[in-house]
Amino acid sequence: MHSPVALPAQHSRNTLPIAACMLALFTTILTSHMPTPLYAVWQQQWGFSATALTAVFSVYVLGVVITLLTMGSLSDQLGRRQMLIPGLLFILGGAIIFMLAGSIHELGLARLITGIGTGMVTGAATAAVVEMEPDGNWTRGATLSALAFTSGAATGPTISSLTLRWTDHGEVWPFLVAVALCLLTLALLLRADWPAGLGQRQQDFRLRAWRPTPIKVPRALLGTFLFAAAAISLAWSTGSLYSSLGPILARELIGVTDLALAGLFAAGWQLVAGASQFAAQRQPLNRLILVGPLLLIAGVLALAGAVWQESVWLFIVATLTTGMAAGAIGVVATVTIARAAPPAARGAMTSAFYLAAYLTMATIVLSIGFASDRVGLVNSTYGFIGLICCASLGIMLLRRRAQP
Incomplete structure (x- = not known):
């Protein structure tokens, strides 16, 4: 008689802190993806190379890697909210520097500070949302976090693209939105009544005695972790291409001359990825791990055709298909890590999970930029497509790891 009432009450108490954590994740990723359509504008203004x-x-x-390597497990000891608030302050500082930037060096500084804030927020916010699900539904908690992540990734470049079209200072106005969201998120985090016993500061923890420690994954869970890390790295790889060079790819290889429209391809990719995550959450993991990589192979082959034929329509097909594929693979990865991670190590293991994804993303992007300046953007894009096809086949061969 009592239990049917207890769960809704607990759910009601958790609503504000869950919303605050999701908004923190949304705001962080929105700010980090906002510059995507603006890179082409800054490149035209300041004349730097694809490698730069x-x-x-x-x-x-x-910035993300430095933070995850040194403070990845800190939220397990210090507390989730105690990690989120300083992380949001870094995101706020990065947005302000972006807004005032006048050189490529200042852009680099803004990206570094934003990366540090992202490293502090992502692991802590994701772990907090999963922990605060009142009925222990880790799949729903992981999906909510993934949706906040991809929604922010889609909204950021959309805002930047629209301000490029409708305002005279399109490289300034988006970051005013980011500043406002940061302030709102900080207010919610401070106001929320955090659930007792979830992600709180450990009683025996002393900040003066804390030392940075390497991120560790329990040996018994190493196989499951490696599968999940490989899956999220594959899901993010195509997204990293759209986020870094997507507008330039659309302009130089496909023939889309409007910078605002070119920037919307990156936003569209993230939006499709987020929608497919929501649609895929009720599907069996074993099905998703087959459908996702096959869709990704089809999508990057459509991208090859778009580059070869300079076809906007094929580029749209490639954007939609790779976005759907990445969403499905992302659900497999996030659900797998959420189910596998023990509570005492959830923050550290989640941070390690994101660490693998970010390192892969950086390697892919730098390799494409370096190759573009030497063998051309067309050839480097074809090389990327071949790599993604091989990685997709490899993930399907490892699909038995999907169940922890």
């Missing part, structure tokens, strides 16, 4: 552009994009990963 991808280096600016990838220095963000340096």
Whole structure:
């Protein structure tokens, strides 16, 4: 008689802190993806190379990696909210520097600071949302986190593209939105009544005694972790291409001359990926791990055709198909890691999970930028397509790891 009432009450108490954590993740990823349509504008204004552009994009990963390697497990000891608030302050600082940037060096500084904030927020926010699901539904918690992530990734470049079209200072206005969202998120995090016993500061923890420690994955879960990390890395690889060089790819290889429209391809990819995550959450993992890679292979082959024929329509097909594929693979990865991670190591294991994804993303982007300056954007794109096809086949061969 009592239990049917207890769960809704607990759910009601958790609503505000879950919303605050999801907004923190949304705002963080939105800010990190906002520059995507603006890289082509800055490149035209300041005249830097493709290698320099991808280096600016990838220095963000340096900030994330530094944070995850040193503070990945800190939220398990210090507390989730205690990690989220300073992380949001870094995101706020990065948005302000982006807004005032006047050189490529300042863009690099903004990306680095944003990366540090992202490293602090992503692991803590994802772990908190999973922990606060009142009925222990880890699949729903992981899916909510993934949707907040991909929604932010889609909204950021959309705002930037629209301001390029409708305003005279399209490289400034988007970051005012980011600043406002950061302030709102900080207010919610401070106001939320955090559930007792979930992600709180450990009683015996002393900050003065804390030392950075390497991220560790329990040996018994190493196989499951490697599968999940490989899956999320594959899901993010195509997204990293769209996020860094997508507008330039659309302009130089496909023939889309409107910079605002070119930027919307990156937003469209993220939106499709997020929608497919929502649609795929009720599907069996074994089905998704076959359908996702096959769709990804079809999508990158459509991308090859779009480059070869300079076809906008094939580029649209490639964007939609690879986005759907990445969403399906992303669900497999996030659900697998959420089910496998024990509570005491969830923050550390989640951070390690994102660490693998960010390192892969940086490697892919830098390689494409470096190759583009030497063998051309067309050839480097074809090389990327071949790599993704091989990686997709490899993930399907490892599909038995999907069940922890």
